[in-house]
Amino acid sequence: MESFSFYNPTRVLFGKGQIGKIGKELKKADIKSCLMIAGGGSIRKNGVYDQVCESLKANKIEWIESWGVQPNPTVEKVREMIALAKESSVDAILAVGGGSVIDSGKATAAGIFLNDIWNAYVDKEKIIRALPIFTILTISGTGSEMNGNSVLTLSSEKKKWSISSKLLYPKVSIIDPSIQATLSFQQTVNGAIDAISHILEYIFMNETAVVTRNIDAGLIKTIVKMTDRLQQDANDYTARANLAWSATLALNGISGVGLQGGDWACHSIEHALSAIDPKIAHGEGLGVIFPAWIEYVSEREPNRFSWWVKEVSEEDSVARALRKCRETLKRWGSATNLRELGIRESQLPEIRDLLLTYGPIGEIVRFRAEDIEALLMLAY
Amino acid sequence: MESFSFYNPTRVLFGKGQIGKIGKELKKADIKSCLMIAGGGSIRKNGVYDQVCESLKANKIEWIESWGVQPNPTVEKVREMIALAKESSVDAILAVGGGSVIDSGKATAAGIFLNDIWNAYVDKEKIIRALPIFTILTISGTGSEMNGNSVLTLSSEKKKWSISSKLLYPKVSIIDPSIQATLSFQQTVNGAIDAISHILEYIFMNETAVVTRNIDAGLIKTIVKMTDRLQQDANDYTARANLAWSATLALNGISGVGLQGGDWACHSIEHALSAIDPKIAHGEGLGVIFPAWIEYVSEREPNRFSWWVKEVSEEDSVARALRKCRETLKRWGSATNLRELGIRESQLPEIRDLLLTYGPIGEIVRFRAEDIEALLMLAY
Known part of the structure; x- marks a missing residue:
């Protein structure tokens, strides 16, 4: 740690x-x-x-x-x-x-x-x-x-x-x-994905912050469960309250203790997306980028993802865990690829070039132009 | 919540x-x-x-x-x-x-x-x-x-x-x-039990603070695992660090959010024990009292303990979860009853009478004289 x-x-x-x-x-x-x-x-x-x-x-x-x-x-x-x-x-x-x-x-x-x-x-x-x-x-x-x-x-x-x-x-x-009972389900989901993404930026950094990762697993599972409940009933106060406090804890310092400040590649990439098209909601964009990032990075470093596969996703392979992620996004009516976000293939070079002006991207894998291209294609 | x-x-x-x-x-x-x-x-x-x-x-x-x-x-x-x-x-x-x-x-x-x-x-x-x-x-x-x-x-x-x-x-x-590598294992264990007990004072209060209880489950599991590792190797820095931060989080507010301030009967009872015999370490005393309290209260309110049985203890009955607790204490060389703490049966009335001067004891069950007697006999 x-x-x-x-x-x-x-x-x-x-x-x-x-x-x-x-x-x-x-x-x-x-x-x-x-x-x-x-x-x-x-x-x-x-x-x-x-x-x-x-x-x-x-x-x-x-x-x-x-x-x-x-x-x-x-x-x-x-x-x-x-x-x-x-x-x-x-x-x-x-x-x-x-x-x-x-x-x-x-x-x-x-x-x-x-x-x-x-x-x-x-x-x-x-x-x-x-x-x-x-x-x-x-x-x-x-x-x-x-x-x-x-x-x-x-x-x-x-x-x-x-x-x-x-x-x-x-x-x-x-x-x-x-007061969040008046939000649309899509707004609720965008917030939930954003919160989960904050935690995901941290948990792949190292294995030694055992307690932080255990807390983070608890946060992610709570957020998913509460969002499911809110899809059934927007007025479920217990679900609103637990989702709200989880989202606060997801980026108040607690979720990142001992995890080297996090990776933040996915946030950079999403920031480029919504800078190019401000209609893209930050959370929905992250829901597209994060699974693609896991897919891309896990091909290089599969062991880094085994704790998440088992303890957070409760699956037995990265592929199955990713399928579960995308099924959850679909169930919530959220985009699972760039096309659904309204991005055209012709815009990908513009996104890449904008990202390259952002300075270093990512810690676990430092994204160069070819990594960005490959990731955007995976997300497309 | x-x-x-x-x-x-x-x-x-x-x-x-x-x-x-x-x-x-x-x-x-x-x-x-x-x-x-x-x-x-x-x-x-x-x-x-x-x-x-x-x-x-x-x-x-x-x-x-x-x-x-x-x-x-x-x-x-x-x-x-x-x-x-x-x-x-x-x-x-x-x-x-x-x-x-x-x-x-x-x-x-x-x-x-x-x-x-x-x-x-x-x-x-x-x-x-x-x-x-x-x-x-x-x-x-x-x-x-x-x-x-x-x-x-x-x-x-x-x-x-x-x-x-x-x-x-x-x-x-x-x-x-x-620097905690120089502690005896018994000192380490006393600290670990104290930290776990702080969390246990909160988690039985209600079911609606889902996120807090999920965090708390993560904290307890981390503490048990890290204490086991330290029994094998007092110089295991990762275990020391995770145990240390878990113990801080166990009573810095995070572990009790939405849980009505906690119950605190066990802490009151242990305080009476170590007031009567200052040689009793607070943590070791709690290790004796808490299982007895769970045993006593779960006979009255079994449903209150089902989440803990399943999610924290990973067992299927209160009896099995308690057996696991006591086996853990034994494995760590910690007392599992009042006799092992050096308390004599003739001292029990004195403990009871002292406790009755402490004001209200407990929230889930408000302990009267006969409850205290029954609990002390369970712990004896």
Whole structure:
């Protein structure tokens, strides 16, 4: 088991009825005003917006609002929000939404102290300060509610890049799984696949982090089982709650302890896909890429996958485990190849070339141009 | 899954060679002087003391030392340390040892701001402030390195009671599993049983925290497997490291999420045992009490134990699962009944009467005098 440091100071309030606590939490942290960041408006329909406003008012917190964060959020949109935050001199960021909203909130929190936030994503400026970040999660998947990561896309250059900073851990995150009952099953599935993929990025790294891998097996099995239950009944609260907490744990540090920081090739490849076509949901893209990656890498290093085959998939060969994966994706109505994602064969060279601008891809196998081509063909 | 809040701000530095970082960590936290708290002297033999002193000197941290914390640490000893900390106006507490040393360190950190520290354990004073606490763990088991708990014994009244406060989370805990290679196997086993018992206090509470119970199953299986490996080879670093991190996770909040705070009857009962006979190691005492508790409670509520029987013990009946437990304890050379702990039948009424002074015992079954008697007879 390799050495590690573990630190995660986010306070999570989890359960039905917790959203109403947000005003009090801001007040306790001595926040007088905040910028509320939100997406396309679903929080107006599911009652979350009203709960938040009521709680802010009751605790005399002033706020301004910035709406319209899209899936695969852009730095262009974040620059608008930074300008608004600067102009109105807010004390904090309150992100109310899913991973895209929270990632944009983090970028805004850090961006007001930088010349340009995108510089941080391309290692030209270092994050030195950030406004305190508070989140109310409306869809589980990215784990952004309990980590210091943020992923943004620079649309003009089709670059989807990430940052990670201790300064970007939310102070408080509220997770009320009951509000996720209004999500479509496809949104639920995209979150579930994203969460599973975070764990898969870690577990093939080494065999010595026995306890972490045992925890990870438990997380993956829980996520699959709960997603199956939600396919039967979107209002199954126990399933929502277990899926939500599993997704948080999948990328809050616990799932990667002793696993050398993970591989992350599949995330890079998926980022290229959704940079080329922003309509591709991150989770659905990962559902296509990960099985292809396992297929490709296991031909080179079969032993690396035997623990996963046996303990996670409960199968006896990589081929059978992969078949089970793809059957699960089909059962959930999720894509199992690039064609189903709407990618044309003629786009594959563009994806390859974009990926080659991303720097080193993968740890277990370092993907060169020919590896990328082979993997994309497997995924096609 | 019941609602919860999760917050654990302790920074853990884990692995070989981390102890030398302690001076730098104190300096980063602006600590100029600390009180180093230690046990009977094993840290002089295994090199830990020298590493700590060197690191403190290199970072110009001044310190005074207080030695002699015993297993089942006493409030009487803590009062001495509080007097020393007050008199020398240290900025922080540095606990170098196992759970007893860390628990004494926490009590000292809070105690200098109270009229008398024992008042906090009997709910007569509230912990309102504490010096920052830093720890270097030398034996894994209690999990005190990453939680806000402390257990002390008031020898004069044979009371072994606990406190829990957000103010008592260590700022930084260093866990170097390699130094635990010098422990006797019996010490290792006591720590392992303690860690397993922490998880067992939670998992029977409800069925809805599916993800937490899956994680807990992974933790228990890892602990058993790694302890078996250490019985074969005390220098097996992978086993030490996995056991150490499992024990930390067993009581840092993760293992109890959504499980209503746990039952804790067995811990209360063991506390009475070791209050009556301080020679009884906490872990070994728990190894006797827990199987008896399962035997007693499962006669009343058999269904509550079916998940544990199947998923954790991989057996098909409570009786077979308990047999497996006791066989494991025997294999490890640990006691399986009160007689082997040196308790005489004539002491059972004294244990019962002491327990009845402890307030309510247990959540799943609230133990009255006759339940305690029956359980002690099962354990005898």
